[in-house]
Amino acid sequence: MHPAFSVVFFTTATGAGYGLLALLGVLGGLQVISPDFWLGLIGMGLALGLIVAGLLSSTGHLGRPERAWRAFSQWRSSWLSREGVASVITFIPAGLFGIGWVFLGRTGGWVAIAGLLASIGAVVTVCTTGMIYASLKPIAQWHSRFTLPGYLIFSAMTGSVLLNALLQGFALGSKTVLATCILVTLLGWGWKLATWRYNDRLEIATTANTATGLAGGSVRSLEWPHTEENYLLKEMGFRIARKHSTRLRQITQGLAFALPVLLLAATFALPRPFAAALSLLAAIVQFAGMLVERWLFFAEAKHTVTLYYGR
Amino acid sequence: MTCLPSQSGKKLGLVIDLDTCVGCQACVTACKEWNTGGHMAPLTDIDPYGGHVDGVWFNRVHSYEHTTEMGGRTVNFPRSCLHCETPACVTVCPTGASYKRASDGIVLIDEDKCIGCKLCSWACPYGAREFDTDVGVMKKCTLCVDRIYNDNLAEEDRVPACVAACPTSARHFGDLGDPLSAVSQLVAERGGVDLMPELGYRPTNKYLPPRAHTTRAASVAAPALEPVRAEGGFLGWVDRMLSN
Numbered sequence: 001m002h003p004a005f006s007v008v009f010f011t012t013a014t015g016a017g018y019g020l021l022a023l024l025g026v027l028g029g030l031q032v033i034s035p036d037f038w039l040g041l042i043g044m045g046l047a048l049g050l051i052v053a054g055l056l057s058s059t060g061h062l063g064r065p066e067r068a069w070r071a072f073s074q075w076r077s078s079w080l081s082r083e084g085v086a087s088v089i090t091f092i093p094a095g096l097f098g099i100g101w102v103f104l105g106r107t108g109g110w111v112a113i114a115g116l117l118a119s120i121g122a123v124v125t126v127c128t129t130g131m132i133y134a135s136l137k138p139i140a141q142w143h144s145r146f147t148l149p150g151y152l153i154f155s156a157m158t159g160s161v162l163l164n165a166l167l168q169g170f171a172l173g174s175k176t177v178l179a180t181c182i183l184v185t186l187l188g189w190g191w192k193l194a195t196w197r198y199n200d201r202l203e204i205a206t207t208a209n210t211a212t213g214l215a216g217g218s219v220r221s222l223e224w225p226h227t228e229e230n231y232l233l234k235e236m237g238f239r240i241a242r243k244h245s246t247r248l249r250q251i252t253q254g255l256a257f258a259l260p261v262l263l264l265a266a267t268f269a270l271p272r273p274f275a276a277a278l279s280l281l282a283a284i285v286q287f288a289g290m291l292v293e294r295w296l297f298f299a300e301a302k303h304t305v306t307l308y309y310g311r
Numbered sequence: 312m313t314c315l316p317s318q319s320g321k322k323l324g325l326v327i328d329l330d331t332c333v334g335c336q337a338c339v340t341a342c343k344e345w346n347t348g349g350h351m352a353p354l355t356d357i358d359p360y361g362g363h364v365d366g367v368w369f370n371r372v373h374s375y376e377h378t379t380e381m382g383g384r385t386v387n388f389p390r391s392c393l394h395c396e397t398p399a400c401v402t403v404c405p406t407g408a409s410y411k412r413a414s415d416g417i418v419l420i421d422e423d424k425c426i427g428c429k430l431c432s433w434a435c436p437y438g439a440r441e442f443d444t445d446v447g448v449m450k451k452c453t454l455c456v457d458r459i460y461n462d463n464l465a466e467e468d469r470v471p472a473c474v475a476a477c478p479t480s481a482r483h484f485g486d487l488g489d490p491l492s493a494v495s496q497l498v499a500e501r502g503g504v505d506l507m508p509e510l511g512y513r514p515t516n517k518y519l520p521p522r523a524h525t526t527r528a529a530s531v532a533a534p535a536l537e538p539v540r541a542e543g544g545f546l547g548w549v550d551r552m553l554s555n
Contacts, residue, residue: 001433063425063428063449070407071406073406074313074404078313078430080430136403137511206507211506216379221373226368231367305437
Protein backbone atom coordinates (compact mmCIF):
# COMPACT_ATOMS: atom_id res chain seq x y z
CA MET A 1 0.00 0.00 0.00
CA HIS A 2 1.20 3.48 -0.84
CA PRO A 3 2.29 5.23 2.38
CA ALA A 4 0.74 8.66 1.92
CA PHE A 5 2.61 10.94 4.31
CA SER A 6 -0.60 12.67 5.36
CA VAL A 7 -2.00 9.36 6.64
CA VAL A 8 1.31 8.19 8.16
CA PHE A 9 1.61 11.46 10.10
CA PHE A 10 -2.10 11.44 10.96
CA THR A 11 -2.14 8.03 12.62
CA THR A 12 1.18 8.58 14.41
CA ALA A 13 0.33 12.08 15.70
CA THR A 14 -3.21 11.29 16.80
CA GLY A 15 -1.98 8.05 18.40
CA ALA A 16 0.47 10.00 20.56
CA GLY A 17 -2.00 12.82 21.18
CA TYR A 18 -4.84 10.55 22.27
CA GLY A 19 -2.44 8.53 24.43
CA LEU A 20 -1.32 11.67 26.22
CA LEU A 21 -4.90 12.96 26.49
CA ALA A 22 -6.09 9.67 28.00
CA LEU A 23 -3.32 9.72 30.62
CA LEU A 24 -3.80 13.40 31.50
CA GLY A 25 -7.56 12.93 31.72
CA VAL A 26 -7.34 10.11 34.23
CA LEU A 27 -4.27 11.22 36.20
CA GLY A 28 -5.22 14.93 36.21
CA GLY A 29 -8.89 14.43 37.00
CA LEU A 30 -8.04 12.14 39.92
CA GLN A 31 -5.32 14.54 41.17
CA VAL A 32 -2.50 12.06 40.68
CA ILE A 33 -0.99 14.99 38.80
CA SER A 34 -1.79 18.18 40.68
CA PRO A 35 -3.22 21.09 38.69
CA ASP A 36 -0.51 23.41 37.46
CA PHE A 37 -1.28 26.08 34.89
CA TRP A 38 1.81 25.80 32.71
CA LEU A 39 2.09 22.01 32.99
CA GLY A 40 -1.58 21.72 32.12
CA LEU A 41 -1.43 24.25 29.31
CA ILE A 42 1.59 22.65 27.67
CA GLY A 43 0.35 19.09 28.29
CA MET A 44 -3.20 19.62 27.01
CA GLY A 45 -1.88 21.90 24.28
CA LEU A 46 0.50 19.20 23.12
CA ALA A 47 -2.15 16.46 23.25
CA LEU A 48 -4.84 18.47 21.46
CA GLY A 49 -2.26 20.03 19.13
CA LEU A 50 -1.09 16.60 17.98
CA ILE A 51 -4.70 15.47 17.53
CA VAL A 52 -5.74 18.55 15.57
CA ALA A 53 -2.58 18.52 13.45
CA GLY A 54 -3.17 14.84 12.70
CA LEU A 55 -6.83 15.33 11.82
CA LEU A 56 -6.02 18.28 9.57
CA SER A 57 -3.24 16.27 7.96
CA SER A 58 -5.68 13.44 7.23
CA THR A 59 -7.87 15.80 5.21
CA GLY A 60 -4.85 16.37 2.98
CA HIS A 61 -5.37 12.81 1.78
CA LEU A 62 -8.86 13.65 0.51
CA GLY A 63 -9.74 14.43 -3.08
CA ARG A 64 -12.51 16.81 -2.00
CA PRO A 65 -11.59 18.03 1.52
CA GLU A 66 -14.35 20.67 1.46
CA ARG A 67 -16.88 17.85 1.77
CA ALA A 68 -15.15 16.25 4.79
CA TRP A 69 -18.15 17.07 7.00
CA ARG A 70 -20.10 14.38 5.17
CA ALA A 71 -17.83 11.77 6.75
CA PHE A 72 -19.71 12.05 10.08
CA SER A 73 -22.89 10.54 8.65
CA GLN A 74 -22.23 6.81 8.13
CA TRP A 75 -21.20 5.72 11.63
CA ARG A 76 -23.59 2.78 11.46
CA SER A 77 -21.42 0.92 8.97
CA SER A 78 -18.11 2.73 8.46
CA TRP A 79 -15.13 2.67 10.85
CA LEU A 80 -13.78 5.79 9.16
CA SER A 81 -17.01 7.62 9.90
CA ARG A 82 -16.97 6.30 13.49
CA GLU A 83 -13.43 7.60 13.84
CA GLY A 84 -14.58 11.03 12.71
CA VAL A 85 -17.52 11.06 15.10
CA ALA A 86 -15.48 9.74 18.04
CA SER A 87 -12.68 12.24 17.47
CA VAL A 88 -15.08 15.20 17.41
CA ILE A 89 -17.13 14.01 20.40
CA THR A 90 -13.92 13.55 22.42
CA PHE A 91 -13.17 17.26 22.05
CA ILE A 92 -16.19 18.08 24.27
CA PRO A 93 -15.06 16.38 27.52
CA ALA A 94 -11.43 17.16 26.63
CA GLY A 95 -12.28 20.84 26.36
CA LEU A 96 -14.26 20.82 29.63
CA PHE A 97 -11.46 18.98 31.39
CA GLY A 98 -8.94 21.47 30.02
CA ILE A 99 -10.98 24.42 31.31
CA GLY A 100 -11.44 22.85 34.74
CA TRP A 101 -8.00 21.39 35.27
CA VAL A 102 -5.81 23.96 33.53
CA PHE A 103 -7.64 27.27 33.84
CA LEU A 104 -9.65 26.76 37.05
CA GLY A 105 -7.07 24.50 38.73
CA ARG A 106 -9.72 22.06 39.88
CA THR A 107 -9.76 18.30 40.29
CA GLY A 108 -12.41 15.81 41.32
CA GLY A 109 -16.14 16.28 40.72
CA TRP A 110 -17.12 17.32 37.19
CA VAL A 111 -13.46 17.82 36.20
CA ALA A 112 -12.71 14.20 37.09
CA ILE A 113 -15.78 13.04 35.15
CA ALA A 114 -14.80 15.15 32.13
CA GLY A 115 -11.22 13.81 32.35
CA LEU A 116 -12.46 10.25 32.52
CA LEU A 117 -14.81 10.79 29.58
CA ALA A 118 -11.99 12.38 27.57
CA SER A 119 -9.85 9.30 28.32
CA ILE A 120 -12.60 6.95 27.21
CA GLY A 121 -13.13 9.05 24.08
CA ALA A 122 -9.42 8.92 23.32
CA VAL A 123 -9.28 5.13 23.67
CA VAL A 124 -12.42 4.69 21.57
CA THR A 125 -11.03 6.95 18.83
CA VAL A 126 -7.76 5.00 18.68
CA CYS A 127 -9.79 1.78 18.49
CA THR A 128 -11.76 3.12 15.53
CA THR A 129 -8.51 4.08 13.77
CA GLY A 130 -7.17 0.57 14.30
CA MET A 131 -10.41 -0.97 13.07
CA ILE A 132 -10.29 0.98 9.80
CA TYR A 133 -7.22 -1.08 8.92
CA ALA A 134 -8.11 -4.30 10.75
CA SER A 135 -11.42 -4.54 8.90
CA LEU A 136 -9.92 -4.53 5.40
CA LYS A 137 -9.98 -8.12 4.20
CA PRO A 138 -8.02 -7.56 0.97
CA ILE A 139 -4.93 -6.65 3.00
CA ALA A 140 -3.94 -9.72 5.00
CA GLN A 141 -1.18 -7.93 6.95
CA TRP A 142 -3.80 -5.54 8.36
CA HIS A 143 -6.74 -7.90 8.64
CA SER A 144 -5.18 -9.66 11.62
CA ARG A 145 -5.55 -9.82 15.38
CA PHE A 146 -2.33 -7.80 15.74
CA THR A 147 -3.59 -4.55 14.22
CA LEU A 148 -6.06 -3.19 16.78
CA PRO A 149 -3.98 -4.00 19.90
CA GLY A 150 -0.97 -2.58 18.06
CA TYR A 151 -2.65 0.79 17.61
CA LEU A 152 -3.68 0.83 21.29
CA ILE A 153 -0.25 -0.22 22.58
CA PHE A 154 1.60 2.31 20.41
CA SER A 155 -0.79 5.06 21.47
CA ALA A 156 -0.22 4.22 25.15
CA MET A 157 3.52 3.97 24.54
CA THR A 158 4.02 7.29 22.74
CA GLY A 159 1.52 9.01 25.07
CA SER A 160 3.25 7.84 28.24
CA VAL A 161 6.73 8.71 26.97
CA LEU A 162 5.43 12.20 26.13
CA LEU A 163 3.85 12.47 29.59
CA ASN A 164 7.15 11.47 31.20
CA ALA A 165 9.00 14.15 29.21
CA LEU A 166 6.42 16.70 30.32
CA LEU A 167 6.61 15.71 33.99
CA GLN A 168 10.41 15.61 33.95
CA GLY A 169 10.40 19.09 32.42
CA PHE A 170 8.42 20.37 35.41
CA ALA A 171 10.59 18.41 37.89
CA LEU A 172 7.62 16.18 38.65
CA GLY A 173 9.13 13.03 37.22
CA SER A 174 8.66 9.82 39.12
CA LYS A 175 10.26 6.42 39.01
CA THR A 176 6.81 4.85 38.55
CA VAL A 177 6.13 6.85 35.39
CA LEU A 178 9.64 6.12 34.07
CA ALA A 179 9.31 2.41 34.78
CA THR A 180 5.87 2.37 33.14
CA CYS A 181 7.28 4.07 30.04
CA ILE A 182 10.05 1.51 29.75
CA LEU A 183 7.65 -1.41 30.25
CA VAL A 184 5.13 -0.12 27.70
CA THR A 185 7.92 0.54 25.19
CA LEU A 186 9.21 -3.00 25.68
CA LEU A 187 5.66 -4.27 25.23
CA GLY A 188 5.40 -2.26 22.01
CA TRP A 189 8.69 -3.69 20.80
CA GLY A 190 7.57 -7.22 21.53
CA TRP A 191 4.22 -6.63 19.85
CA LYS A 192 5.88 -5.22 16.72
CA LEU A 193 8.28 -8.17 16.54
CA ALA A 194 5.39 -10.62 16.95
CA THR A 195 3.44 -8.76 14.25
CA TRP A 196 6.33 -8.95 11.79
CA ARG A 197 6.87 -12.60 12.61
CA TYR A 198 3.17 -13.29 11.97
CA ASN A 199 3.15 -11.32 8.71
CA ASP A 200 6.32 -12.98 7.43
CA ARG A 201 4.79 -16.43 7.93
CA LEU A 202 1.39 -15.51 6.61
CA GLU A 203 -0.11 -18.08 4.30
CA ILE A 204 -2.62 -16.07 2.30
CA ALA A 205 -5.52 -18.12 0.93
CA THR A 206 -6.07 -15.67 -1.91
CA THR A 207 -3.81 -16.46 -4.85
CA ALA A 208 -3.64 -15.64 -8.55
CA ASN A 209 -5.71 -18.82 -8.99
CA THR A 210 -8.63 -17.72 -6.82
CA ALA A 211 -8.32 -14.15 -8.13
CA THR A 212 -8.86 -15.30 -11.72
CA GLY A 213 -11.05 -18.33 -11.03
CA LEU A 214 -8.52 -20.51 -12.90
CA ALA A 215 -8.25 -23.63 -10.74
CA GLY A 216 -5.08 -25.63 -10.36
CA GLY A 217 -1.61 -25.19 -11.81
CA SER A 218 0.06 -21.83 -12.10
CA VAL A 219 -1.31 -18.50 -13.30
CA ARG A 220 1.33 -16.16 -14.68
CA SER A 221 0.65 -12.60 -15.78
CA LEU A 222 1.55 -12.32 -19.46
CA GLU A 223 0.37 -8.83 -20.22
CA TRP A 224 -1.03 -5.94 -18.24
CA PRO A 225 -4.06 -4.07 -19.56
CA HIS A 226 -2.01 -0.86 -19.66
CA THR A 227 1.56 0.12 -20.32
CA GLU A 228 2.00 2.67 -17.53
CA GLU A 229 1.24 2.44 -13.82
CA ASN A 230 -2.40 3.23 -13.13
CA TYR A 231 -4.16 4.32 -9.94
CA LEU A 232 -4.33 0.75 -8.65
CA LEU A 233 -0.59 0.18 -8.97
CA LYS A 234 0.33 3.61 -7.61
CA GLU A 235 -2.00 3.28 -4.62
CA MET A 236 -1.86 -0.45 -3.89
CA GLY A 237 1.12 -1.84 -5.76
CA PHE A 238 3.77 0.02 -3.74
CA ARG A 239 6.95 -2.06 -3.60
CA ILE A 240 9.86 0.09 -2.47
CA ALA A 241 9.69 -0.88 1.18
CA ARG A 242 9.77 -4.61 0.54
CA LYS A 243 13.19 -4.10 -1.01
CA HIS A 244 14.50 -2.23 2.04
CA SER A 245 12.33 -3.81 4.68
CA THR A 246 15.15 -5.37 6.72
CA ARG A 247 16.99 -2.06 7.03
CA LEU A 248 13.80 -0.12 7.77
CA ARG A 249 12.77 -2.60 10.43
CA GLN A 250 16.15 -2.13 12.09
CA ILE A 251 15.69 1.64 12.01
CA THR A 252 12.20 1.26 13.51
CA GLN A 253 13.48 -0.93 16.31
CA GLY A 254 16.34 1.41 17.06
CA LEU A 255 14.40 4.67 17.05
CA ALA A 256 10.98 3.62 18.35
CA PHE A 257 12.00 1.10 20.99
CA ALA A 258 15.70 0.46 21.75
CA LEU A 259 16.96 4.05 21.96
CA PRO A 260 13.99 5.34 24.00
CA VAL A 261 14.43 2.45 26.47
CA LEU A 262 18.13 3.26 26.87
CA LEU A 263 17.48 6.98 27.24
CA LEU A 264 14.70 6.41 29.77
CA ALA A 265 16.85 3.94 31.73
CA ALA A 266 19.63 6.54 31.86
CA THR A 267 17.09 9.08 33.14
CA PHE A 268 16.73 7.02 36.32
CA ALA A 269 20.30 7.79 37.33
CA LEU A 270 20.63 11.41 36.27
CA PRO A 271 19.80 14.70 38.01
CA ARG A 272 17.07 17.01 36.78
CA PRO A 273 18.25 19.02 33.80
CA PHE A 274 19.78 15.92 32.21
CA ALA A 275 16.81 13.75 33.12
CA ALA A 276 14.45 16.25 31.48
CA ALA A 277 16.63 16.55 28.39
CA LEU A 278 16.95 12.78 27.97
CA SER A 279 13.21 12.31 28.52
CA LEU A 280 12.45 14.88 25.84
CA LEU A 281 14.96 13.28 23.49
CA ALA A 282 13.39 9.86 24.12
CA ALA A 283 9.95 11.23 23.16
CA ILE A 284 11.25 12.88 19.98
CA VAL A 285 13.31 9.87 18.90
CA GLN A 286 10.36 7.56 19.54
CA PHE A 287 8.00 9.75 17.53
CA ALA A 288 10.44 9.67 14.60
CA GLY A 289 10.72 5.89 14.99
CA MET A 290 6.94 5.53 14.99
CA LEU A 291 6.74 7.50 11.75
CA VAL A 292 9.07 4.90 10.20
CA GLU A 293 7.01 2.10 11.78
CA ARG A 294 3.78 3.53 10.34
CA TRP A 295 5.42 4.09 6.95
CA LEU A 296 6.40 0.40 6.96
CA PHE A 297 2.91 -0.59 8.13
CA PHE A 298 1.60 0.79 4.86
CA ALA A 299 4.47 0.00 2.57
CA GLU A 300 4.75 -3.66 3.60
CA ALA A 301 1.03 -4.31 3.31
CA LYS A 302 0.10 -6.18 0.17
CA HIS A 303 -3.31 -5.71 -1.42
CA THR A 304 -4.97 -8.59 -3.29
CA VAL A 305 -5.31 -6.46 -6.44
CA THR A 306 -1.55 -6.84 -6.96
CA LEU A 307 -2.21 -10.52 -7.73
CA TYR A 308 -3.85 -9.43 -11.00
CA TYR A 309 -0.58 -7.77 -11.97
CA GLY A 310 1.62 -10.71 -11.04
CA ARG A 311 3.20 -8.78 -8.20
CA MET B 312 -26.84 5.14 3.50
CA THR B 313 -23.86 2.81 3.32
CA CYS B 314 -25.54 0.06 5.29
CA LEU B 315 -26.45 -2.65 2.81
CA PRO B 316 -30.13 -2.64 1.82
CA SER B 317 -32.32 -5.70 2.04
CA GLN B 318 -32.36 -6.98 -1.51
CA SER B 319 -35.32 -7.43 -3.76
CA GLY B 320 -33.86 -10.63 -5.15
CA LYS B 321 -32.95 -9.09 -8.48
CA LYS B 322 -29.21 -9.28 -9.02
CA LEU B 323 -28.14 -7.72 -12.30
CA GLY B 324 -24.65 -8.65 -13.36
CA LEU B 325 -22.32 -10.04 -15.97
CA VAL B 326 -21.22 -13.52 -16.87
CA ILE B 327 -17.82 -13.53 -18.53
CA ASP B 328 -16.68 -16.49 -20.59
CA LEU B 329 -12.94 -16.98 -20.24
CA ASP B 330 -13.12 -19.71 -22.88
CA THR B 331 -14.18 -17.42 -25.69
CA CYS B 332 -12.66 -14.09 -24.68
CA VAL B 333 -9.97 -13.30 -27.24
CA GLY B 334 -8.57 -10.27 -25.43
CA CYS B 335 -9.43 -7.85 -28.25
CA GLN B 336 -10.08 -4.98 -25.79
CA ALA B 337 -13.28 -4.01 -27.61
CA CYS B 338 -15.22 -4.09 -24.33
CA VAL B 339 -12.58 -1.84 -22.76
CA THR B 340 -12.85 0.85 -25.42
CA ALA B 341 -16.64 0.54 -25.70
CA CYS B 342 -16.89 1.00 -21.92
CA LYS B 343 -14.63 4.03 -21.98
CA GLU B 344 -16.48 5.54 -24.93
CA TRP B 345 -19.92 5.18 -23.35
CA ASN B 346 -19.06 6.02 -19.79
CA THR B 347 -16.91 9.05 -20.44
CA GLY B 348 -20.21 10.64 -21.44
CA GLY B 349 -22.39 8.65 -19.06
CA HIS B 350 -23.47 8.46 -15.42
CA MET B 351 -19.93 8.76 -13.93
CA ALA B 352 -18.54 11.05 -16.65
CA PRO B 353 -15.87 12.07 -17.34
CA LEU B 354 -13.47 9.14 -17.31
CA THR B 355 -10.52 11.47 -17.09
CA ASP B 356 -7.31 10.81 -18.96
CA ILE B 357 -4.13 12.34 -17.61
CA ASP B 358 -1.34 13.08 -20.08
CA PRO B 359 -2.97 10.87 -22.73
CA TYR B 360 -0.33 11.48 -25.39
CA GLY B 361 2.67 11.82 -23.07
CA GLY B 362 5.12 9.47 -21.45
CA HIS B 363 3.12 8.87 -18.26
CA VAL B 364 -0.33 8.01 -19.49
CA ASP B 365 -2.90 7.51 -16.77
CA GLY B 366 -6.64 7.60 -16.59
CA VAL B 367 -9.84 6.12 -15.29
CA TRP B 368 -11.16 2.91 -16.81
CA PHE B 369 -13.97 0.71 -15.51
CA ASN B 370 -12.92 -2.38 -17.36
CA ARG B 371 -9.43 -3.78 -17.89
CA VAL B 372 -8.44 -6.94 -19.75
CA HIS B 373 -5.44 -8.88 -18.45
CA SER B 374 -3.74 -11.81 -20.14
CA TYR B 375 -2.48 -14.79 -18.21
CA GLU B 376 -0.70 -18.02 -18.93
CA HIS B 377 -2.48 -20.83 -17.10
CA THR B 378 -0.33 -23.94 -16.87
CA THR B 379 -1.65 -27.23 -15.52
CA GLU B 380 -0.65 -30.85 -15.99
CA MET B 381 -2.93 -30.82 -19.05
CA GLY B 382 -0.73 -28.18 -20.66
CA GLY B 383 -0.59 -24.42 -20.88
CA ARG B 384 -2.87 -21.85 -22.44
CA THR B 385 -3.39 -18.14 -22.68
CA VAL B 386 -6.42 -16.84 -20.84
CA ASN B 387 -7.70 -13.32 -21.45
CA PHE B 388 -9.30 -11.97 -18.34
CA PRO B 389 -11.62 -8.94 -18.25
CA ARG B 390 -11.75 -7.34 -14.82
CA SER B 391 -14.46 -4.91 -13.72
CA CYS B 392 -16.82 -4.33 -10.79
CA LEU B 393 -18.50 -7.58 -9.72
CA HIS B 394 -21.44 -5.82 -8.00
CA CYS B 395 -20.95 -7.99 -4.91
CA GLU B 396 -23.78 -8.98 -2.59
CA THR B 397 -21.72 -7.94 0.45
CA PRO B 398 -19.55 -5.15 -0.95
CA ALA B 399 -17.19 -3.82 1.72
CA CYS B 400 -16.53 -0.85 -0.61
CA VAL B 401 -20.04 0.32 0.28
CA THR B 402 -20.00 -0.28 4.03
CA VAL B 403 -16.60 1.40 4.57
CA CYS B 404 -17.76 4.60 2.84
CA PRO B 405 -17.93 7.33 5.51
CA THR B 406 -20.17 9.71 3.55
CA GLY B 407 -22.90 7.60 2.02
CA ALA B 408 -21.55 8.27 -1.48
CA SER B 409 -21.19 4.53 -2.16
CA TYR B 410 -24.38 2.59 -2.22
CA LYS B 411 -25.91 -0.65 -3.40
CA ARG B 412 -29.31 -0.39 -5.04
CA ALA B 413 -32.02 -2.45 -3.40
CA SER B 414 -33.97 -2.81 -6.64
CA ASP B 415 -31.31 -4.51 -8.78
CA GLY B 416 -28.13 -4.81 -6.69
CA ILE B 417 -26.04 -2.40 -8.77
CA VAL B 418 -23.23 -0.75 -6.76
CA LEU B 419 -22.91 2.95 -7.55
CA ILE B 420 -21.18 6.12 -6.34
CA ASP B 421 -22.89 9.45 -5.80
CA GLU B 422 -20.13 11.71 -7.10
CA ASP B 423 -21.55 14.74 -5.30
CA LYS B 424 -21.10 13.09 -1.90
CA CYS B 425 -17.70 11.46 -2.46
CA ILE B 426 -14.86 13.09 -0.49
CA GLY B 427 -12.18 11.08 -2.28
CA CYS B 428 -10.83 9.30 0.83
CA LYS B 429 -10.04 6.24 -1.32
CA LEU B 430 -10.96 3.80 1.47
CA CYS B 431 -13.48 2.03 -0.80
CA SER B 432 -10.70 1.22 -3.27
CA TRP B 433 -8.69 -0.31 -0.41
CA ALA B 434 -11.72 -2.35 0.63
CA CYS B 435 -12.29 -3.77 -2.86
CA PRO B 436 -10.14 -6.87 -3.38
CA TYR B 437 -10.73 -6.80 -7.15
CA GLY B 438 -9.39 -3.35 -7.98
CA ALA B 439 -12.72 -2.33 -9.44
CA ARG B 440 -12.59 1.28 -8.28
CA GLU B 441 -10.31 3.88 -9.78
CA PHE B 442 -9.69 7.33 -8.38
CA ASP B 443 -10.12 10.33 -10.66
CA THR B 444 -7.30 12.65 -9.57
CA ASP B 445 -8.69 15.44 -11.73
CA VAL B 446 -12.19 15.51 -10.24
CA GLY B 447 -11.06 14.26 -6.81
CA VAL B 448 -13.65 11.50 -6.52
CA MET B 449 -13.74 7.72 -6.88
CA LYS B 450 -15.24 6.17 -10.01
CA LYS B 451 -16.44 2.71 -10.92
CA CYS B 452 -18.47 0.57 -13.30
CA THR B 453 -22.17 1.46 -13.27
CA LEU B 454 -23.23 -1.66 -15.15
CA CYS B 455 -24.27 0.98 -17.69
CA VAL B 456 -27.24 1.93 -15.55
CA ASP B 457 -27.85 4.70 -18.08
CA ARG B 458 -28.20 2.17 -20.93
CA ILE B 459 -29.99 -0.81 -19.45
CA TYR B 460 -33.07 1.19 -18.42
CA ASN B 461 -32.82 3.72 -21.26
CA ASP B 462 -36.11 3.97 -23.15
CA ASN B 463 -34.43 6.06 -25.84
CA LEU B 464 -32.43 3.04 -26.96
CA ALA B 465 -33.75 0.15 -28.99
CA GLU B 466 -34.54 -2.76 -26.70
CA GLU B 467 -31.68 -4.91 -27.99
CA ASP B 468 -29.25 -2.10 -27.11
CA ARG B 469 -30.33 -1.96 -23.45
CA VAL B 470 -27.31 -3.93 -22.29
CA PRO B 471 -24.00 -2.67 -20.91
CA ALA B 472 -21.68 -1.21 -23.57
CA CYS B 473 -19.08 -3.94 -22.96
CA VAL B 474 -21.65 -6.66 -23.63
CA ALA B 475 -22.90 -4.95 -26.79
CA ALA B 476 -19.35 -4.58 -28.10
CA CYS B 477 -18.05 -8.10 -27.50
CA PRO B 478 -17.43 -9.75 -30.90
CA THR B 479 -17.22 -13.29 -29.49
CA SER B 480 -20.20 -13.10 -27.12
CA ALA B 481 -17.91 -13.71 -24.19
CA ARG B 482 -19.90 -11.27 -22.07
CA HIS B 483 -23.47 -11.91 -20.99
CA PHE B 484 -25.79 -9.62 -19.06
CA GLY B 485 -28.81 -10.61 -17.03
CA ASP B 486 -30.47 -11.26 -13.68
CA LEU B 487 -28.34 -13.66 -11.65
CA GLY B 488 -30.91 -13.62 -8.87
CA ASP B 489 -33.36 -15.49 -11.07
CA PRO B 490 -32.32 -19.15 -11.36
CA LEU B 491 -34.30 -19.49 -14.60
CA SER B 492 -32.64 -16.57 -16.40
CA ALA B 493 -30.38 -17.30 -19.35
CA VAL B 494 -27.29 -16.12 -17.49
CA SER B 495 -28.06 -18.23 -14.41
CA GLN B 496 -28.55 -21.29 -16.59
CA LEU B 497 -25.31 -20.57 -18.41
CA VAL B 498 -23.50 -20.37 -15.08
CA ALA B 499 -25.04 -23.64 -13.94
CA GLU B 500 -24.26 -25.39 -17.21
CA ARG B 501 -20.65 -24.20 -17.47
CA GLY B 502 -19.75 -24.29 -13.78
CA GLY B 503 -19.35 -20.52 -13.40
CA VAL B 504 -17.21 -19.41 -10.46
CA ASP B 505 -16.83 -16.50 -8.06
CA LEU B 506 -13.54 -14.63 -7.88
CA MET B 507 -11.79 -14.82 -4.47
CA PRO B 508 -14.74 -16.64 -2.86
CA GLU B 509 -12.66 -17.05 0.32
CA LEU B 510 -12.97 -13.33 1.08
CA GLY B 511 -16.75 -13.60 1.35
CA TYR B 512 -17.75 -10.61 -0.82
CA ARG B 513 -20.19 -12.86 -2.75
CA PRO B 514 -19.70 -11.33 -6.19
CA THR B 515 -22.74 -11.22 -8.48
CA ASN B 516 -20.66 -11.44 -11.67
CA LYS B 517 -19.54 -14.95 -12.55
CA TYR B 518 -16.65 -16.20 -14.64
CA LEU B 519 -16.96 -19.27 -16.86
CA PRO B 520 -13.65 -21.17 -16.73
CA PRO B 521 -12.04 -22.22 -20.03
CA ARG B 522 -13.40 -25.56 -21.26
CA ALA B 523 -11.29 -28.62 -20.54
CA HIS B 524 -8.61 -29.60 -22.99
CA THR B 525 -9.99 -32.13 -25.42
CA THR B 526 -8.32 -35.16 -26.92
CA ARG B 527 -11.00 -35.64 -29.58
CA ALA B 528 -9.85 -33.07 -32.06
CA ALA B 529 -6.92 -33.71 -34.37
CA SER B 530 -3.69 -32.21 -33.19
CA VAL B 531 -2.94 -29.09 -35.18
CA ALA B 532 0.80 -29.26 -34.75
CA ALA B 533 2.96 -31.87 -36.47
CA PRO B 534 4.72 -34.30 -34.15
CA ALA B 535 8.14 -33.14 -33.09
CA LEU B 536 11.04 -34.40 -35.18
CA GLU B 537 12.95 -37.19 -33.53
CA PRO B 538 16.72 -37.08 -33.32
CA VAL B 539 18.51 -39.29 -35.85
CA ARG B 540 19.54 -42.49 -34.17
CA ALA B 541 23.14 -43.47 -34.62
CA GLU B 542 23.08 -46.13 -37.28
CA GLY B 543 25.63 -48.74 -38.29
CA GLY B 544 26.81 -49.66 -41.78
CA PHE B 545 27.43 -47.36 -44.70
CA LEU B 546 24.72 -44.83 -43.86
CA GLY B 547 26.04 -44.68 -40.30
CA TRP B 548 29.56 -44.03 -41.63
CA VAL B 549 28.22 -41.24 -43.91
CA ASP B 550 26.31 -39.73 -40.99
CA ARG B 551 29.41 -39.73 -38.79
CA MET B 552 31.59 -38.27 -41.54
CA LEU B 553 29.09 -35.51 -42.33
CA SER B 554 28.58 -34.76 -38.66
CA ASN B 555 32.26 -34.09 -38.07
